[in-house]
Amino acid sequence: MAQARVVVLGAGVAGHTAASFLKKWLGAKAEVTVVSPRPDYNWIPSNIWVGVGLLQPRQVLFPLAPVYARHGITFRQARALVLHPEGAGEDPQPFVEIESTLPGEEGQRSRLPYDFLLNATGPKLNFDATPGLGPGGHSYSVCTAPHAKVAADAFLELVERMRRGERKRFVVGTGHGTCTCQGAAFEYVVNLEFELRARGVRDKAEIVYLTNEYEVGDFGMDAVHIRRGGYVTPSKVFTESLFAERGVDWVTRAHVQGLEPGRATFETLDGAEHDIAFDMAMLLPPFKGVGLQAMDRLGADITARLFAPSGFMKVDGDYTPKAYEAFRSADWPRTYQNPDYPNLFAAGIAFAPPHPISRPRQSPKGTPITPAPPRTGMPSAMIAKAVAHSITDMIQGSPGPTRTASMAEMGAACVASAGNNPFTGTAASMTVYPIVPDYERYPDYGRDLRHTFGEIGLAGHWIKILLHHMFLHKARLRPFWSLIPE
Amino acid sequence: MVEERLHYTPSSVPQVRTAFFATLPTGPTRWRRTSLVWQMVRFAIINLKMIRVISLSHHAGRKIRS
Ligand SMILES: Cc1cc2nc3c(=O)[nH]c(=O)nc-3n(C[C@H](O)[C@H](O)[C@H](O)COP(=O)(O)OP(=O)(O)OC[C@H]3O[C@@H](n4cnc5c(N)ncnc54)[C@H](O)[C@@H]3O)c2cc1C
Numbered sequence: 198m199a200q201a202r203v204v205v206l207g208a209g210v211a212g213h214t215a216a217s218f219l220k221k222w223l224g225a226k227a228e229v230t231v232v233s234p235r236p237d238y239n240w241i242p243s244n245i246w247v248g249v250g251l252l253q254p255r256q257v258l259f260p261l262a263p264v265y266a267r268h269g270i271t272f273r274q275a276r277a278l279v280l281h282p283e284g285a286g287e288d289p290q291p292f293v294e295i296e297s298t299l300p301g302e303e304g305q306r307s308r309l310p311y312d313f314l315l316n317a318t319g320p321k322l323n324f325d326a327t328p329g330l331g332p333g334g335h336s337y338s339v340c341t342a343p344h345a346k347v348a349a350d351a352f353l354e355l356v357e358r359m360r361r362g363e364r365k366r367f368v369v370g371t372g373h374g375t376c377t378c379q380g381a382a383f384e385y386v387v388n389l390e391f392e393l394r395a396r397g398v399r400d401k402a403e404i405v406y407l408t409n410e411y412e413v414g415d416f417g418m419d420a421v422h423i424r425r426g427g428y429v430t431p432s433k434v435f436t437e438s439l440f441a442e443r444g445v446d447w448v449t450r451a452h453v454q455g456l457e458p459g460r461a462t463f464e465t466l467d468g469a470e471h472d473i474a475f476d477m478a479m480l481l482p483p484f485k486g487v488g489l490q491a492m493d494r495l496g497a498d499i500t501a502r503l504f505a506p507s508g509f510m511k512v513d514g515d516y517t518p519k520a521y522e523a524f525r526s527a528d529w530p531r532t533y534q535n536p537d538y539p540n541l542f543a544a545g546i547a548f549a550p551p552h553p554i555s556r557p558r559q560s561p562k563g564t565p566i567t568p569a570p571p572r573t574g575m576p577s578a579m580i581a582k583a584v585a586h587s588i589t590d591m592i593q594g595s596p597g598p599t600r601t602a603s604m605a606e607m608g609a610a611c612v613a614s615a616g617n618n619p620f621t622g623t624a625a626s627m628t629v630y631p632i633v634p635d636y637e638r639y640p641d642y643g644r645d646l647r648h649t650f651g652e653i654g655l656a657g658h659w660i661k662i663l664l665h666h667m668f669l670h671k672a673r674l675r676p677f678w679s680l681i682p683e
Numbered sequence: 684m685v686e687e688r689l690h691y692t693p694s695s696v697p698q699v700r701t702a703f704f705a706t707l708p709t710g711p712t713r714w715r716r717t718s719l720v721w722q723m724v725r726f727a728i729i730n731l732k733m734i735r736v737i738s739l740s741h742h743a744g745r746k747i748r749s
Contacts, residue, residue, distance in 0.1 A: 405699060434705075434706055437704075437705040437706070438705050438706045438707060438708065440702075440705070441702035441705035441706075441707055442702075442707055442708060442713075444702070446699045447699070448699050532747075575737075575740075579740060579741070597747075598747065599746055599747055600746060600747065601747060606740075607739075607740035608736040608737075608739055608740045609736070609740075610733040610736050610737060620717065620719075621717055623716055623717065626729045626733070628732055628733055628735075628736040629736075630736050630739060630740075648732075648735065648736050648739065650732055652725070652729070653716060654715070654716040654717070654721075654722050654725055655716060655717045655718075655719075655722040656722040656723070656725040656726035656729055657729065659722075659726055660726065660729060660730070660733075682737050682741070683737075
């Protein structure tokens with residue numbers, strides 16, 4: 198085969214991991230092109246510390262172009278718009294239509310032909326789902342480094358006012374009934390509390406955690422159960438304990454309906470409506486797909502065939518609508534190959550999950566109030582690496598994908614920061630196995646309790662710091678990067 | 684702080700839940716969380732536990748047999 202063209206859309210955890218391994222394994226056998234609208238790589242987990250003013254954005258960002266240039270990867274600073282998996286008209290060559298975001302060339306469109314394409318475009322931060330939500334409205338976000346910096350500026354200004362004796366209320370959590378990524382909101386609220394203490398103004402602050410989870414500690418994973426002290430204890434107990442100890446109050450089962458300056462209105466699962474005043478709110482947006490479209494050879498729109506209504510791409514999962522009780526862990530994708538187009542894959546947040554992990558619930562008014570399934574960094578990277586392996590093997594002659602990475606067969610290790618200080622900081626270290634509960638293998642809790650554990654302490658914080666440096670080293674593709682596990 | 688919060692009357696929102704019904708750590712538990720020697724031991728143990736789950740997961744990313 199002549200040099201194969203592999204196009205990776207997105208340069209986040211999934212896209213960057215896949216592109217790096219594809220180039221390492223294929224070398225001159227393939228031209229690997231990464232398309233991403235932003236010039237930088239962002240180590241997103243450390244945005245939490247940017248959001249409380251402990252880190253500057255430049256400490257969690259680095260420019261991608263020089264890294265890719267050094268490693269023979271082509272970088273196009275552009276946004277992917279339309280997939281043409283059958284080519285166009287008489288020409289069967291698949292291509293993707295992209296739009297440049299490079300300063301000076303903004304808006305210029307071009308076609309990028311491919312033999313294999315990996316969609317790793319992550320989420321669209323859907324602030325529009327809730328009126329007034331987000332940095333363009335009346336709340337803050339830590340989902341990107343620039344968002345986190347704006348949140349930090351507001352936070353530090355309030356700290357100054359509290360030093361002058363004013364009392365303030367902080368509301369942190371999820372800005373819609375269908376949000377995911379509660380882990381990030383959890384980390385932000387406990388870090389914010391820690392920083393208020395460190396800055397000597399904790400007594401001037403009221404902190405409320407506002408979440409769409411049925412119970413705190415659900416994390417979109419239908420909670421985690423841990424064997425400890427003669428009991429099997431749900432994560433709710435540990436999370437409530439953490440909040441109680443820190444004087445953080447919490448509101449669960451909430452769908453934020455809208456925000457106006459200093460006030461959020463929300464509906465709870467019982468159908469009641471409430472409002473809460475705040476001086477600063479950091480509320481995460483719900484996620485949806487980034488809005489890629491698809492067209493067939495004749496120019497007909499086939500977006501609905503390739504993408505779920507959420508905008509995430511369909512892969513080899515079982516998307517048949519079923520009752521929650523009828524879902525099986527085997528429904529989850531294994532190879533991440535699109536069923537219609539074998540040279541099309543999706544990894545990380547960009548693939549469509551076949552069903553929620555947490556039990557779906559709605560209020561009497563029909564408002565869904567239930568976390569969407571999370572796809573955190575470790576599974577995103579592991580899926581991307583498995584897909585890179587499959588594409589490598591297919592380029593070298595394998596008839597189909599050669600690797601699997603089902604979230605129902607893999608575990609996740611996760612460290613949630615609860616305060617950043619080398620001696621007094623803490624973090625919650627957790628492992629779950631598997632991520633998607635498998636009630637056929639583990640009838641009681643869906644998970645293997647021997648490999649599911651959690652504890653909070655300073656050691657977790659040291660691990661978090663280690664991970665920050667290790668993963669940035671890996672992402673910069675510095676010596677021995679490929680030896681660092683995902 | 685904790686004692687003060689236990690008696691704290693939350694804002695006007697009745698859904699707000701506070702410390703009273705939550706499990707709270709005792710003094711020794713809190714002390715262990717930031718005790719340098721104990722946490723060095725935990726650092727090693729947590730890493731081992733994580734490596735075990737990571738290796739189980741890499742096993743999941745296995746080769747499809749043809
Ligand atoms: C504040 C915060 C803290 C977190 N903390 C943790 C943590 O501690 N541990 C953990 O495991 N996970 C954490 N996560 C989750 C983790 O960040 C995600 O799991 C991970 O980023 C998903 O990777 P991804 O590559 O799928 O998406 P992203 O990392 O979001 O990458 C998507 C990429 O696609 C690009 N893109 C977007 N649109 C287009 C387009 N049209 N064309 C081409 N490219 C496009 C984007 O610019 C980006 O480069 C956190 C998330 C947040 C928000």
